[in-house]
Amino acid sequence: MQNETNTIRFWPVMLAIFFGSFLSILGISSINIALPVLMNEFSSDLGTVQWVLTGFMLSLGVVAPLTGYLGDRFGYKKVYLYAMAGFVVFSLLCALSWNMSSLIAFRIAQGAFSGLVLPATMTIIFQVMPMDKRAFAMSIWGLSATLAPAFGPTISGWLIDHYSWPWLFFFNIPIGVVAILFIQWMIPDYRVSTGKPLDKSGLAAVILSSASLLLALSEGREWGWTSGRTLGLLAAGVVLLALFIVRELKARHPLLNLRVFGNGRFSVTLVSSTIITISLYSGTLLVPLFLQNVQAVTPLDAGIIMLPASLIMALAMPLAGKLYPAIGPRWMVVGGIVLILVGSYEMTRLQPDTSYLFVILWMAVRNIGVSMAYTAASTAGMEEIPPELTGHASSVSNWVRNVGGSFAIALFTSLLISHASRHAGELAAGGRQTGAAGLAYTMSVNDVFMAATVIAAIALPFGLLAGKKRQLKAAPAAAAGAQEQTA
Incomplete structure (x- = not known):
């Protein structure tokens, strides 16, 4: 391995990052459309089937703390490369699942490898890219993560309509192989710090803590919120x-290294970006369920209805990266959250016969807000972190966001089921029979969107605290010449 100080090639590196990040998020967004299909295929209820998504996100979140250790020990290119290889292997196993239990188990393992991808790719950006290109690089990174939910539902609907649900996972394999080749060829092999011993006690504590909290949120409705379990x-x-x-x-x-929370800018923007992530997942979870269960559209049609708003989010992400240097984080985060609030509130007014145009319009408003706020918060939070701590900071960031997202999905699912049952009882008691089931389900979707609106409002004061960046004396480590780098 030889030391080099060649100029980092922006687009080859970003192309390699793009493929892996896209595939990692596709693992979340592609399954939302399939939840009703899996319920029928395996004769399971929503509370069980949601673990295909929640289990993936839980493992995706709890494995993120390992990224800093693995990156320091082996280098972030190798972490990214092997994570993609594991993702491809377990995609194949998911496609070959024979029952719901095996599918959930393989999805949890798939999520563990996927959970290494986003913090690894974020770290690569902040360690190898020159400082003046980082905001734009982060917007491309964000674009890869938003194109997945843009195209994921449509691709999933088409695959389910024309083939069957296993093709949701077969589809990952060729893209994953291309990503592996791009990572090997285009990302420089480097390390900016030496490996350290693995904190096994800390790893056990964070996994058990996250699993305990998520299980309680997921099963609390079934067991009773005041039950001993x-x-x-x-x-x-x-x-x-x-x-x-x-x-x-x-x-x-x-x-x-939780001392990264000592940086106030990192801490407040992480709170904002976590809440923004929760808001994003509320829409991707609820809208497909509403369209398929209430309006009886096909999986493909549900994906097509969701496509315009998701494409708008994808197109707005690079624009947000270009605007960031001029506007700064504070007003981009606040403005984005306001749009999320408006769009989420309007989605609390759904009716069983609500037009597709209404759904597209207000989901688009929400998604523009997500693009602005997420890009600004993610970039601002990492800007003041020294290069040698970027691995830990990105691991912390992705851990908090993804665990928060998995908790949100578990909570939203539980609320959806419990409120649908409550509204159905109220309508029956009132003598309503015609269309009662669809109306009860719609009312429960509105309730959960209202909960998501309230959660988004909590992010506003944190957005206001995202001030100007302090000037750092340290130069970008890998861009200035990493300790170890090969072309």
Whole structure:
């Protein structure tokens, strides 16, 4: 391995990053359309089938803390490369699943490899790209993550309509192989720090904490929110999370360097971007369920209806990256959150016969807001982090966002089921029979969108706290010449 200080080639590196990030997020967005299909295929209820998505996101979130350790030890290119290889292998196994339990198990393993991709690619951007290109690079990174939900539902609907649900996973394999080749050829092999011992206690604590909290949120409706199992898991999750934080702050070689939270800008923008992520997932979860369960559209039609708003988000992401240097994070985050609030509130007014144009319009408004706020918050949060800590900062960022997203999906699903049952009872008691099931389900979707609106409002004050960037003395590590780099 030889040391080089050649200029980083922007587009080849970003192309390699683009493919992997796209595929990683496609693993989330492609399955939303398939939830009703999987319920019929395996004769399962929504509470069980949602683990195909929630289990993926849980493992995607809890494995993120490992990225900093693995990246320091092996280099982020190798982490990214092997993560994509694992993703492809488990995509094949998901396609070959024989029952719901095997599919959930393989999805959890697939999510573990996928969870290494986003923090690894974010770290590569902040370690190899010159500072003046990082905002645009982050918008391309964000574009890859938004094109997946843009095309994912449509691709999924077409595959289900013309083939069958296993093709949702077969589809990943050729794209994954192309991504692996691009990673090997286009990303420089480098390391900016040496490997450290693995904090096994910290890893065990964060996995058990996240699993306990998510299981309580997912099953609390079934067990009862005041039952011993639910309260016990919630208490265990909180205690283990507290132990993890104490452990990481005291450990000589922490799994996650939580001292990155000492940077106020990083902390406040992470809160904003986590809430923005929750808002994004609320729409991608609820709209396909509403269209298929209430308006009885096919999976393909549901994907086509969702496509325009998702494409608008994808197109707005690079524009947000270009606007960022001129506008700065504060007003881009606040403006984006306001659009999310407006769009989410309008989606609380759905009716069983609501027009597709109404759904497209207000989902587009939400998605423009997501593009603006997410790009600004993600870039602002990482700008002040020293190069040697970017791996830990990106791991922390993706851990918090993805675990928050998995909790949100579990909570939204539980709310949707419980409110649908409650509204159905109220309509029956009132003598309503014709169209009662569709109306009850629509009312529950509106309730969950209202919950998502309230959650989004919490992000506003944090957006206002995202001030101007402090000037860092350190130069970009890999752009200035990494400790180890090969073309």
